[in-house]
Amino acid sequence: MKAGPGGHRGEFTAWDPVSMRPVWKLKERFPVWSGALVTAGDVVFYGTMDGWFRAVDARTGRLLWRYKVGSGIISQPVTYRGPDGKQYVAVVSGVGGWSGAIVAGALDPRDSTGALGFVGAMTDLPQYTGKGGTVHVFALP
Amino acid sequence: MSSRFRNAIVLAAVALGTAACDREDRDFRSAPPGNSPTDVVRQSPLQPGPMVMTSHVKNEYEGNAYAVSQGQRLFTWFNCAGCHANGGGGMGPALMDDQWIYGSAPEQIYATIMEGRPNGMPSWAGRINDSQAWQIVAYVRSLSGLTSPNVRSARTDHMMMNPGAQSLASPERPVQSTLPPAAQQP
Numbered sequence: 124m125k126a127g128p129g130g131h132r133g134e135f136t137a138w139d140p141v142s143m144r145p146v147w148k149l150k151e152r153f154p155v156w157s158g159a160l161v162t163a164g165d166v167v168f169y170g171t172m173d174g175w176f177r178a179v180d181a182r183t184g185r186l187l188w189r190y191k192v193g194s195g196i197i198s199q200p201v202t203y204r205g206p207d208g209k210q211y212v213a214v215v216s217g218v219g220g221w222s223g224a225i226v227a228g229a230l231d232p233r234d235s236t237g238a239l240g241f242v243g244a245m246t247d248l249p250q251y252t253g254k255g256g257t258v259h260v261f262a263l264p
Numbered sequence: 265m266s267s268r269f270r271n272a273i274v275l276a277a278v279a280l281g282t283a284a285c286d287r288e289d290r291d292f293r294s295a296p297p298g299n300s301p302t303d304v305v306r307q308s309p310l311q312p313g314p315m316v317m318t319s320h321v322k323n324e325y326e327g328n329a330y331a332v333s334q335g336q337r338l339f340t341w342f343n344c345a346g347c348h349a350n351g352g353g354g355m356g357p358a359l360m361d362d363q364w365i366y367g368s369a370p371e372q373i374y375a376t377i378m379e380g381r382p383n384g385m386p387s388w389a390g391r392i393n394d395s396q397a398w399q400i401v402a403y404v405r406s407l408s409g410l411t412s413p414n415v416r417s418a419r420t421d422h423m424m425m426n427p428g429a430q431s432l433a434s435p436e437r438p439v440q441s442t443l444p445p446a447a448q449q450p
Contacts, residue, residue, distance in 0.1 A: 224354065228354070228357065229353075229357070229358065230349075230354065230357075231351065231361045233352060233360060234349050234352020234353070234358070234360060236345075236350050237358065238353070238354040238355075239349075242349070242352055
């Protein structure tokens, strides 16, 4: 498995389903394996496999905030109202899955056929992240 | 030079040549090494009480290029590659690195194949015969450079990360695994 044309491996895209075209795109270093979360205030949260948790403007894609966590994010961010009435956003950091198998399974990057070929596209992931497993909860201002 | 002396040199050369051919020898009659080790295969010399040192079983196939290449074929045919890829691992651990959960000695790898291991490795006892299992053991050990490079079988082209990776001029060494900076203790 190889990166796409231009070395592309991941992109976070906002689609306009009515006009069937992307509104904005954010290129990422690795596949964006996390889920996306949009709050009622038009803020999009998503995580990257190199360990950034980002908040961007849902209309423009402008980066509003980012936070480096201990390991790559492949989980689904969630939001909830706490018993204190505040809104929180929670996400689990801890890289893995098919694309993160090279880190989670300590696979050998010299064999590009490892993990059914995904190791070949992710040989540099161990330089960006290690194993992890942490829940991060952020309070919205 | 006397003809007798010359004959002696020719004889010596022939003897040397045939000795070197052991590498490719196809021995169909000898029993496989350490036919099903009867002792419990230990993964560590550590135990309660006095330390017990056990000697490792010698796998005759390790010095034989034919047996190692047979091991490579069997590795594919029994679908070892389904989990271990071509040594880099996948659902199963990598075999070409220096990390051995259940030991790297021939009898330890043999026990791993025949008895299975928790969380995924099935037992192949009764499905692979002894000599084939030992050929796979020889191939698995060759992946991480634990056997002589002289009998190593060639890897397939798609495994070459860079040209000349297979040449004996730049033999592979098992790389010491190091933790990435992000995973190191502060």
